[in-house]
Amino acid sequence: MTPDLDDIDHNLLRALSVDATQSAGALGRRFGLSQPATWRRIRRLTDLGIITGRRLDLDKEKLGFGVTVFLGVKLATKGRVSLEDFERAVTAIPEVQTVEHVLGMYDYRLRVTARDISDFERVLRRRIMTLPGVGDVEANVLLSEERRPGPL
């Protein structure tokens, strides 16, 4: 089930998750491979669905998004409102960056970005609280965030 990867594959994954714009030639020189061999390995990692694409790391404050809030959302009338209706409506809100279906004290976990607190309040009141079936909402304002390389 789990694909067979060696140390070089792990090194490539680690390097690309730091900077995906590195060329196969540059990565090959770093890990002692030819450019075509490196290219083939990256191709294989992509074909196996391990590398699924790229993500931009943007400074959101510089772009005018000063506030990120995580919302825990509980649906009010479980069974009566379809999860699909809620999911379709919440996915369509541009300020909602991620939607995760979870098990535990909440049903959904949302990541919401806004220009400032009053902009967040607008999104919360007009967009989130009006979603079909929305019940309890808990908000936590993001102060800092770091991504770790993971078990590579």
Place this chain on the structure above:
Amino acid sequence: MLDDLDRRILRTLQGDPDLSIPDLADHAGLTVSRLSRRLDRLRDNGTLRAQHAVIDWRALGYSVEVSLRVTLDKTQTRAFDDFIEAARDIPEVLEIQTFLGRVDVRLSVIARDMAHYQKIYRSHILILPHINDIEALMHVARIKSDQGLPL
């Protein structure tokens, strides 16, 4: 500092981060050299910090993902620093976030299966310093995950 053209470039690139420079230039209606200068400037002023490869941990055999919401003992002045420093040493921790609200810190943890998760939880998570309480949210599905900014 940023104009509409910068935003348009970033919006296009955010929507399709695999675009080559010539394709991106085409979309933005710019020559390749003008686009390159714009991108260099966005990198130099720190707006475009990096482009990361996205790794699907499920494809690597990590089928369990748990969000751990932690409250810390704030009577300890170094509670946040000590906790975060120790959490960084756990390889299965993918994200560390701190909050203003009911939750102090959130860890995103992956594991191969429930038995593996149990092991990480008992031998690495529970011994982290200054924990007051932990709540776990088990990840079922990711409905939206582009994390793009509404530029």
